Amino acid sequence: MRGKLLVGVVVLWAVAVVGGMAMLADYKYRPGARADEQPLWPADSKLARGRAVPTLVMFAHPKCTCTRASLTELAELMAEARGNVRAHVVFMKPSEQDGDWAHSDTWDQAREIRGVEVSIDVDAAEAHRFGAQTSGQVVLYGVDGRLLYAGGITSARGHVGTSIGHRRLLALLTHRATDAHTGNVYGCALAEREKDAPR
């Protein structure tokens, strides 16, 4: 009787563990809100666009720990692109917060990436111009100002490693592809969602 009870407890444990792992996986692999893609470089953007090379912009929440993986992938991409891209990492900051609020470990991580310009985006105004809603959102515009890629650069929330987005960006930057692409993005929301807004 005790043996059967123990087996039952172990089975329940197994179900709970598998369920927990599934919930964790669901969280990790559930994409954030996609960008409201802008087919052309927003005219009112304060960011400088490359005239000779494509321009890549990553929008980031300075406190989002998932964005570390996005920056790790960006660093690798920049090395692979060999200077054939102009890159910005734009950190949002609420206007009521002081400047140090955005100076997080991800800020330092972004500044260490060679060839990347790091800036603060007060109240995510620049993100709004590009339609970005999720930290880690990457947009790539060609020299003609047309959108080439909009999406993430990781395969899951805070998960380093090869991803479709990374490979598409690399293909575009090395002229092995020219078609525009979109992809999923994984990370924290750049701004509070309205209660009725669809996720």
Add this chain to the structure above:
Amino acid sequence: MTGPDTDGAVVARRAHEIFAGRFDANVKRVDRMFIYLMAAQWLCAIALALWFSPYAWEGRIKTTHVHVLAAVVLGGLLSGMPIFLALVRPGAIGTRFVIAAAQMLWSGLLIHLMGGRIETHFHVFGSLAFLAFYRDWRVLVPATVVVAADHVVRQVFWPESVFGVLTPEAWRFLEHAFWVVFEDVFLVLSCLAGVKEMRGAAEQQARIEVSERREKELASTIQTSILPRTLAVEGLDVAAVMATATEVGGDYYEVLPVADGCWIGIGDVAGHGLPAGLVMLQTQSAVGALVGQDPTASPDHVLCGVNRVLYENIRKRLHHDEHVTMSLMRYHRDGRVVFAGAHEDIVVWRAATGTCETIATPGTWLGMTSDIRRATVNTACQLHPDDVMLLYTDGVTEAMDGKREQFGLARLCASLEEVARGTVEQIRDHLLARVRAWSPEQVDDITILVARYRDVDAVRVTTPRRSVPRFTAQSALDAI
């Protein structure tokens, strides 16, 4: 006597017992190791989550990150059940199967918490090696199944997370599983080799044990067989028993009939086991030789001779430190008893009064020094018709009950008085039963010798009771 085939079966059975015991001890030891590992992994996971990803953000709003909840709750589940089973069912195969599955799931959780860093994947291979400590290749099966199942599920639902593409080939998960199986092959071979080595060591140990046991049995058979076969003494009813605590005891008693009475000896070699038994044999031989050479000698003279033999053999030749406490007495038909040598007090139950009196035995130990003449004196006492003389070793008076209280001389005298008017056999059996009831777990040799003085005309012949099989000519031949 057991033959080689029977010995082989005994060795095989004992080897199996030893192997099973050691295997069980090993898996329980590894179970305990996993208790600590599981607890450590849980604490590490919580620390990692709190350090690297304490909060998730939505604009200005922060909430506790799912990693923290996963580390606390899911990590608690992953470690809790293995720890519980290792505590309540250590050594059970189901316990290590659950531990194996949980350990591989821990790899998955840690990889999640560490953001998929490639270095964290080494946890998988380290865990497999850790599981091999069980020396039970079967635990690698659930571990490998968990890893393969994880990859199959990911390939179906989240292929990009593990393969970096949305439509991997159907066999792709096998590539990852292959490297796990690759390590499994070496670990399984290692487990099998470890088990083979354990079996070999167990068989070797079993052979040694069986050999030692047979040697002890042989020595015990010889020792108990040289005890006096008959206790026929003119004017004296004698009954005796010697119950050894181990196969070979250190107790000694002797009854050697001579003209006009007999020689009686009782002694105890310090310690027991084979060395004490060998000293006892030497003592018996020396007493027999010296008394046989001069039956009219005085006890102190014989005792000094025995001491010289023991000192020469034990101290000078064997370089051992055993010694003997012994009283040697000469009984005369007229009831006179002359004795020498230090041992337990002699108890004499007086028929006239129905009470016991105790007689001290002054002297010193045998085998400690080369000359004990100054410390060895003769003492005399007189037995009257129907008086009972009781000789015993310290295994009687020092037998302890559960509260560590000794049986003691007073209790022995009281027990003797209860049955002193019975036959010497009844007295012997009654005293032995009382001691064993007092101390069911015998830790020392027990020897009891009861002698009742009769008129010279009333001679009885009795046989001693033995607590071990009798030594016969046939058994001696078998032993050799």
